[in-house]
Each structure stands twice: as structure tokens, then as C-alpha cells.
Amino acid sequence: MAPDQALHAVIIEHLRASGEPVREAHLYERVGADAAGSPQHFVDALLRLEVEGHLHLDPARDDSIHDPDPFQPRYWRVVG
Numbered sequence: 001m002a003p004d005q006a007l008h009a010v011i012i013e014h015l016r017a018s019g020e021p022v023r024e025a026h027l028y029e030r031v032g033a034d035a036a037g038s039p040q041h042f043v044d045a046l047l048r049l050e051v052e053g054h055l056h057l058d059p060a061r062d063d064s065i066h067d068p069d070p071f072q073p074r075y076w077r078v079v080g
Contacts, residue, residue, distance in 0.1 A: 007045050010035050012054060012078055021058040021075035025067040040070050054079055 014030050015022060022030070028042050036042040049055040058075040065073060 004045060004048075007031075007035060007037070007042075008049055008054070011045060011049065015055070015076060015078045021077040023067075024074045024076060025071040027076060028071065039068075043070050046076060050076075 010031050011027065014027060024043065024046065027046075028036055028039060031042070036045075046055060050057055055076050056079050058077055063073055067073060
């Protein structure tokens with residue numbers, strides 16, 4: 001399995017296990033920097049999974065929390 005495919009699988013696995021949308025920065029912490037690579041690489045992987053139809057972006061629920069760059073107050077969930 002290619003590195004990005006492995007990352008995609010881990011992201012989807014963590015989101016399925018959570019059973020609810022997970023904030024982007026928290027998902028990065030759960031996946032772990034060793035698996036996710038740089039924060040920007042991780043965000044790029046999330047956006048790629050969304051374009052491919054695997055993830056859905058839920059609207060921000062709390063804009064008062066400021067996540068470190070490049071994270072935004074976005075919540076992600078698995079499609080289907």
C-alpha cells in the first residue's frame with residue numbers, strides 16, 4: 001500500500017471508530033504525526049478524500065477555538 005493510501009485508510013478508520021464528526025486538528029492528533037506526516041500533508045489528504053467522495057465536511061460548530069495553522073475549525077465524517 002502506498003504511503004498516501006495508508007494514510008487515507010487510517011483517517012477513514014479513525015473517523016468510523018469515532019461514530020461522529022471529528023474536528024480537523026483533533027483528528028490529526030488521533031492519527032499521529034508519524035502516520036500523518038506534516039500538518040499540511042494531512043489537510044491535503046483530507047481534502048483529497050473529500051473530492052474522491054470518501055469524506056464529508058461538516059460546518060464549523062465553534063468558531064471561537066483557534067486551531068494552529070494549517071488547521072481550520074472544520075469537522076470531518078465518513079460518507080456512508
